[in-house]
Amino acid sequence: MNELKVDISTLRLKNPIMSASGTFGFGYEFMEYYDTSVLGAIVCKGISKEPRRGNYGNRIAEIDGGIINSIGLENPGISEFLEKILPMIKTINTAYIVNILGSDLDEYLYLAEKLSELPRVDAIEVNISCPNVKAGGLSFGKDINLIKDLTRRLRDIFPKPIIIKVSPDLPYIEIAKICRNEGIDAITCINTIQSLLIDVEKKTFFFNNLYGGLSGPAIKPIALRVVYQVAKEVGIPVIGCGGIMSYKDAVEFFMAGATAVQIGTANFTNPLSAYEILKDLMSYLEKNKIHSVSELRIW
Amino acid sequence: MNELKVDISTLRLKNPIMSASGTFGFGYEFMEYYDTSVLGAIVCKGISKEPRRGNYGNRIAEIDGGIINSIGLENPGISEFLEKILPMIKTINTAYIVNILGSDLDEYLYLAEKLSELPRVDAIEVNISCPNVKAGGLSFGKDINLIKDLTRRLRDIFPKPIIIKVSPDLPYIEIAKICRNEGIDAITCINTIQSLLIDVEKKTFFFNNLYGGLSGPAIKPIALRVVYQVAKEVGIPVIGCGGIMSYKDAVEFFMAGATAVQIGTANFTNPLSAYEILKDLMSYLEKNKIHSVSELRIW
Amino acid sequence: MTKYNQLKVVHVRHYKANYVSLTLSYDNQMEIPMPGQFFMLKPHNTLLGRPISVHNFFRILKKGYIEFLFKIVGKGTKNLSELKRGDYVSLWGPIGNSFPTFENKKTAILVAGGRGIAPLFFLATKLFEKRYEIHFFYGVKKSEELIHILRLRNMSNKLFISTEDGKRGKKGLITDLFKSAINTYTSSLKDNLLFHDQGNNAVCYVCGPDIMMEKVCEVSLSHKIKTYISLESHIACGSGVCLGCTVESTGGQLFHVCKEGPVFDAEEIYCK
Amino acid sequence: MTKYNQLKVVHVRHYKANYVSLTLSYDNQMEIPMPGQFFMLKPHNTLLGRPISVHNFFRILKKGYIEFLFKIVGKGTKNLSELKRGDYVSLWGPIGNSFPTFENKKTAILVAGGRGIAPLFFLATKLFEKRYEIHFFYGVKKSEELIHILRLRNMSNKLFISTEDGKRGKKGLITDLFKSAINTYTSSLKDNLLFHDQGNNAVCYVCGPDIMMEKVCEVSLSHKIKTYISLESHIACGSGVCLGCTVESTGGQLFHVCKEGPVFDAEEIYCK
Numbered sequence A, B: 001m002n003e004l005k006v007d008i009s010t011l012r013l014k015n016p017i018m019s020a021s022g023t024f025g026f027g028y029e030f031m032e033y034y035d036t037s038v039l040g041a042i043v044c045k046g047i048s049k050e051p052r053r054g055n056y057g058n059r060i061a062e063i064d065g066g067i068i069n070s071i072g073l074e075n076p077g078i079s080e081f082l083e084k085i086l087p088m089i090k091t092i093n094t095a096y097i098v099n100i101l102g103s104d105l106d107e108y109l110y111l112a113e114k115l116s117e118l119p120r121v122d123a124i125e126v127n128i129s130c131p132n133v134k135a136g137g138l139s140f141g142k143d144i145n146l147i148k149d150l151t152r153r154l155r156d157i158f159p160k161p162i163i164i165k166v167s168p169d170l171p172y173i174e175i176a177k178i179c180r181n182e183g184i185d186a187i188t189c190i191n192t193i194q195s196l197l198i199d200v201e202k203k204t205f206f207f208n209n210l211y212g213g214l215s216g217p218a219i220k221p222i223a224l225r226v227v228y229q230v231a232k233e234v235g236i237p238v239i240g241c242g243g244i245m246s247y248k249d250a251v252e253f254f255m256a257g258a259t260a261v262q263i264g265t266a267n268f269t270n271p272l273s274a275y276e277i278l279k280d281l282m283s284y285l286e287k288n289k290i291h292s293v294s295e296l297r298i299w
Numbered sequence C, D: 001m002t003k004y005n006q007l008k009v010v011h012v013r014h015y016k017a018n019y020v021s022l023t024l025s026y027d028n029q030m031e032i033p034m035p036g037q038f039f040m041l042k043p044h045n046t047l048l049g050r051p052i053s054v055h056n057f058f059r060i061l062k063k064g065y066i067e068f069l070f071k072i073v074g075k076g077t078k079n080l081s082e083l084k085r086g087d088y089v090s091l092w093g094p095i096g097n098s099f100p101t102f103e104n105k106k107t108a109i110l111v112a113g114g115r116g117i118a119p120l121f122f123l124a125t126k127l128f129e130k131r132y133e134i135h136f137f138y139g140v141k142k143s144e145e146l147i148h149i150l151r152l153r154n155m156s157n158k159l160f161i162s163t164e165d166g167k168r169g170k171k172g173l174i175t176d177l178f179k180s181a182i183n184t185y186t187s188s189l190k191d192n193l194l195f196h197d198q199g200n201n202a203v204c205y206v207c208g209p210d211i212m213m214e215k216v217c218e219v220s221l222s223h224k225i226k227t228y229i230s231l232e233s234h235i236a237c238g239s240g241v242c243l244g245c246t247v248e249s250t251g252g253q254l255f256h257v258c259k260e261g262p263v264f265d266a267e268e269i270y271c272k
């Protein structure tokens, strides 16, 4: 298993398989299925400053090849996260990455500040690409000047690895270049893709908040393109995410240039997914005598 | 059937069901299956100035919920189109819309000029969003100043309806606003979404030209979002396209705000698709006593 | 304890009206399911599992078996209905809370609408074992949908049936039958077991379409009968991580069906 | 003329090695298929149809029947293999050109590799009817894959079989068997029917894996035997509209399998 280690700048992960934010709770929920410490890292559900109730009405739907969610960032807020949740994951023995979402610049900075001194928090993943919240999501990510400011100031505040999470709905190449120049450590590609769902029978929009985010197999080829472009054209470490359902999908992401990958929707299809993908990836590497996933890159 | 008529500015279509460019040849091919004159309009395969051979290697693959193509705009060129193909569709008794693609501004203008005086050509659809050609596709569409120039000069040259075709890979709202301001008649939303496919066994990119375009059911929720945003926020007529496989899907597009719709990938699933969607839509409207598809809009 | 598993199909029975019962060989490493709990069953042709309540759990020669009863309504249930004896189903569970029972309330009113029979039948068998007095209300649209009538009759002190087609039981909605029965009880049969102590001795359990549950609870709560309902929502993960399975109380509070439910105190949902 | 249709399955036969034959009741409004042509068969679980060559066409009491033979290799063919008698399959065709035959060439060499037997068997039946002299080369990996051996033997003047496992016929590749057989013919049997007139009297038809076809054509073309091959590519529409089905000649020219093919003159593909 030695060869499975990957580095996200100063953070060494024991393997390149992480959970994707919002699909794995806080890491302890899946303990009922397997010891989540085996994963390379756990990325927790997005956290905001205040508790958020999330969206009313329908929140999830399945479509051909994917699912669409409009959770609306329900989360307990940073205080409860620090007080109640962090203690609960003390025994999970792997890197812990906190995903954060703010409605404005100050909120992002506040969250990073709060998390900066905690030994249990190994890195932050900054969500600037949520398609189903009114503020702090895509609208934030589309403002290039704001992104410049955000990344620079986050870098000042937060000493451990900072990961920025983008989606194809954003000018991701431009953003990735800014990130690289501002010393951001990695980019997660991709978040869900903004989508609209209509309930034909009821003649209404399916989600109260109008938009949802598309994830699952349907977005894999789009995610691969973003991973490839960011890794190759920008030259910044990329954490691949989007429709990874099997170890083969993960291999495709490594081939496209990802340093590590995240498992999202697959956790809903089978709660053991992340674990099984890790296991199968290990056999694949062994069988093919590949010593590090970085050897898989095809460019 | 009277109530099925829709207008794309000065062009009256007998019904709102069109074929999508590149999925219906030139309109006569499907005559083997049904009389394609029943459709509201036929949009032909994209035409360039010179003949184009298209891409080498694999051109099409099926994935979960969609297909990815990297045809690379194979077409006979405008001269052969005018000389050989236009005469062949003389007997097709419905609106004929020519899709054009140029590598640069001049080529677009040249094509529009050539088509401007032909009675058989009822409108042009300008493809600025092809994800799998080296020039004239997405790279062109991303240059906002070029788009401004293009739309203005096309408007000068071409007196009949001009339709611009966008994809979510472009800043489509900005483009749609320019189009509206420059007097463009409608926007087709959406073209295929740029995607990367990897052949894990062969350890290569699947397409010679790297990128392909994703179409089919997987992109429907993304297409609906673009249709809604362009129709609602910009207020310009929208022709909806993307993953329409049944009349219900078409109804969703009308609910989101489309004036007409195009049937693409569905033609491959069943060559009678466009015809069956039209037929089923008619029964649906009749059954629900809806006199015009514009009544379906839910905002 | 194993929560995710592949279990072998030992019996499939196709009822009328597109109902299917699926009996699986249980794994004794798994938690024993309680009435009200559900499992996520994974069809082959969908991305997400489908939540199905436990319809029965029993042992034959120490070996456990679990039974599900579901109605074919879409592609997932269709696919599950095509399982054959000897096939394996991937599933995870048991998930969620269960219908609470009380030592001091030995009168139970069960109200099932349509496929709501699935969990309430299981509950009835448990209550019967515990020697509850069972008053079972069971309504369906078409009389063919009625399932387990004989067994229900054996377990219940009184069984009320309504069908919308009127071919069996009382013609009409179960909500109306329930309302009139309760009113009769409370007005003319004050000393009926059901209602001495102003209903404090009775518990009501309801499962069915949203609108039916709301109407039933309106009646039961107005008579101060402790009432529990089993709610549905779009379940994606069934593991408490996606936060997709919310339902809303009349007061606007949000609950997660797979974590705080699927069984709720009716007062929590309808009275805030 | 109807090109798209739903046809009824009248017979399904499962062979060894995952081969399946599917016989459908034909519709006399449809064009009569020729050897080399194919149909798009639409599985239920895929978006695109799957191209399958016509394996046989016959009439019983004036009613037409069409037979397909395919190997299960992925989800589409798997789904098609699950069809049962009485089911309907959506399909469109016949598509493409067919193997040409010539009045003045009455000696046919057929070379089939693996599932390449599907169209070549059909061709053989037609050639047999036309009283051709048939020299049939048939190679497979595992001997279980061999299909229709008896019927092929009856139709052929000579039947050459190779299997990679060596359990039947000659052990090895059909390309080697073909090469040595042709060399023997041409060197020692100069007056063999096959090669008087320097091969001008013979036609060679090849269908199988790309690499096998290339090697066979190298031999046949070097002996100046007119050679036709049936090519595969990723077919999406089968209607000539998507332009996805291109194959490339050695000279870099592009051809569309569903329009200019699937049968090509080997010289067009390998010699430019």
Ligand SMILES: Cc1cc2nc3c(=O)[nH]c(=O)nc-3n(C[C@H](O)[C@H](O)[C@H](O)COP(=O)(O)OP(=O)(O)OC[C@H]3O[C@@H](n4cnc5c(N)ncnc54)[C@H](O)[C@@H]3O)c2cc1C
Residues within 6 Å of the ligand: C038, C046, C050, C051, C052, C053, C054, C069, C070, C071, C072, C073, C074, C075, C076, C077, C078, C115, C118, C119, C231, C232, C233, C234, C235, C257, C262
């Ligand atoms: C906790 C719980 C327990 C359940 N127990 C049973 C049971 O024991 N027996 C039984 O027959 N059914 C039960 N159901 C309902 C069952 O889960 C759905 O019928 C099933 O998921 C539908 O899947 P499908 O793929 O067949 O239909 P789909 O194709 O997914 O949907 C068909 C129709 O049903 C709607 N729908 C699907 N899922 C839900 C949902 N969760 N809530 C509301 N509408 C939905 C869809 O919007 C669509 O209109 C239960 C649901 C929940 C939440």
Ligand SMILES: Cc1cc2nc3c(=O)[nH]c(=O)nc-3n(C[C@H](O)[C@H](O)[C@H](O)COP(=O)(O)OP(=O)(O)OC[C@H]3O[C@@H](n4cnc5c(N)ncnc54)[C@H](O)[C@@H]3O)c2cc1C
Residues within 6 Å of the ligand: D038, D046, D050, D051, D052, D053, D054, D069, D070, D071, D072, D073, D074, D075, D076, D077, D078, D115, D118, D119, D231, D232, D233, D234, D235, D257, D262
């Ligand atoms: C004109 C034509 C005639 C054919 N006739 C027959 C026949 O008579 N009998 C028969 O058994 N097969 C025939 N084939 C091949 C058959 O179409 C494929 O095996 C089938 O489409 C695979 O579908 P699937 O969904 O089972 O596999 P998939 O899951 O789609 O693919 C399985 C594997 O096969 C590869 N593959 C799929 N389709 C093609 C293709 N068209 N070209 C190259 N690789 C492909 C995939 O990349 C993958 O590796 C023919 C193909 C063509 C083009």
Ligand SMILES: Cc1cc2nc3c(=O)[nH]c(=O)nc-3n(C[C@H](O)[C@H](O)[C@H](O)COP(=O)(O)O)c2cc1C
Residues within 6 Å of the ligand: A020, A021, A022, A023, A045, A046, A069, A071, A073, A099, A127, A165, A190, A191, A192, A214, A215, A216, A217, A219, A241, A242, A243, A244, A262, A263, A264, A265, A266, C242, C243, C244
């Ligand atoms: C239900 C759900 C909730 C999510 N919540 C978050 C979130 O809080 N923060 C975030 O950055 N991404 C969130 N995501 C996006 C995922 O982390 C991931 O980027 C996306 O789902 C694509 O990966 P997948 O196709 O493997 O699911 C969420 C996704 C889903 C499906």
Ligand SMILES: Cc1cc2nc3c(=O)[nH]c(=O)nc-3n(C[C@H](O)[C@H](O)[C@H](O)COP(=O)(O)O)c2cc1C
Residues within 6 Å of the ligand: B020, B021, B022, B023, B045, B046, B069, B071, B073, B099, B127, B165, B190, B191, B192, B214, B215, B216, B217, B219, B241, B242, B243, B244, B262, B263, B264, B265, B266, D242, D243, D244
């Ligand atoms: C094989 C193929 C070829 C296409 N060629 C063109 C083209 O030449 N010009 C163009 O504007 N769009 C082209 N498109 C895009 C379609 O017109 C349509 O916008 C897209 O496929 C989405 O619709 P769908 O999901 O219904 O297929 C092509 C699509 C496919 C699948």
Ligand code: FES
Residues within 6 Å of the ligand: C234, C235, C236, C237, C238, C239, C240, C241, C242, C243, C244, C245, C256, C257, C258, C259
């Ligand atoms: S279904 Fe995912 S949290 Fe309840």
Ligand code: FES
Residues within 6 Å of the ligand: D234, D235, D236, D237, D238, D239, D240, D241, D242, D243, D244, D245, D256, D257, D258, D259
């Ligand atoms: S398969 Fe579409 S053109 Fe040949």
